[in-house]
Amino acid sequence: MxxxxxxxxxxxxxxxxxxxxxxxxxxxxxDIKDALGRIPGLTVVSENPAPAGYRFFKLAYTQPADHRRPSAGTFQQRFTLLHKEFRSPTVVYTSGYNVGDFPNRSEPTQLVDGNQLSMEYRFFTPSRPERPDWGKQLTIWQAAADQHRAVEAFKRIYPGKWLATGASKGGMTATYFRRFFPNDVDATIPYVAPNDVINAHDRYNRFLANVGNDPACRSALKAIQRDVLTRRSEFAALAAADAAKFGLTFTTVGSADLSLEISVIDSYFAFWQYQKQADCATVPKAGAPAAEVYAWFERVESLNTYSDQNLRIYVPYYFQAAYQLGAPESYEGYLRDLLRYPGSNVSRTFVPKSVDIPRFDHLAMPDIDFWVKTQGSRLLFVYGENDPWGAEPFRLGFGTKDSYSYTVPGGNHGAQISQLPTAQATEATNTVRRWAGLPPVSPGMTTRSAPAGFPDFDADLTLLHRPRL
Structure with missing residues (x-):
């Protein structure tokens, strides 16, 4: 034989x-490039350098401008693909804003050592229809449908497990995608995702009034805000000099003075969003030289934050906040005696008047919240203890299955699984790996070391240019 x-x-x-x-x-x-060529509507724009063992592509994918009316035309949506192996787990990632140009790996991608498909959110340029209908085409369902079509298309070449992730607005996006298309991926890992289910603004203000473990820090932050508004002309002159230097204008909000005032109001929120408790030591004393105070604001919240040039990138976000997402109430009561434009720190202020915003959709967020609590499964939420956006988080409910929520002690808007206490980090890591069909890791082994050539990955790619979220 x-x-x-x-x-x-x-x-x-x-x-x-x-x-x-x-x-x-x-x-x-x-070859991965040949496989990509078999996906209808997908164009390989370029292949770019990637660390050893990976290939990195910039892609364009044809999407309907309106998934409910295919005849309304199409647009080209930007994607990137970090390819490792066809049968490795694949993570679909979005920041909720633009797509990055470099082969970064989100934390879940590192944990499962897999492929990563990153996508630009619709209406963030250049991923915008030529004749956009904002009210009908820029909704959380339309964006979820973009993600659905993309995942279905790429499953032709990636048959393994799929995970969805994102941070901040990206975490919200990943959650909404799962609500509308619950069977597209095997699990979802949202980071620092707010849940403005009933626009309970007082939750944010109560949080901000008590955030951190040092009342003196909160007092110092409020004191420097009042100092700037009291010496407004000094700081306005410094901001105007920078605006002239960089060619900044303020047509959308109405004036440089209003931009300065809102930036001062937002600086308290921004400090806790992105700084650490230890950074309380950097807060200038009221009455310090204007140049010193101005430099501190440049690190925390620039006094020119709301220029047309800065806002232009984020108009789709502010539109969605005014239409469906909601936003916190401005934390400004203790500054009222110094404000010239009280009540102006709202999403509508940051959207050009030429863009019509429909009446606020009061059902959109409660629908998502109800789904998470009653039908959600294989969800893992990560929050930062000191992050104001965690004041109203997603909460698991009686119908939620195989799902978890973690909070990083002292963490901010960049909270990660790797920052959790060791036992929790290991537990969360092994949950993600189980969902990806992979064996557990030993205690203490969380995020894998990035291979040589990978830049650092920011959980939220908007860290340096902060809108309200």
């Missing part, structure tokens, strides 16, 4: 060789 088997093997190899199809040739893996 052994001889017969060997003889047939030789014959088979001979035949296949004559046909030009040796077993080795037949088993040769398909």
């Amino acid at each position: 052994r001889k017969l088997t060997a003889a047939w093997s030789v014959l088979a190899i001979t035949v296949l060789t004559l046909a030009g199809l040796t077993p080795a040739a037949r088993a040769a893996p398909e």
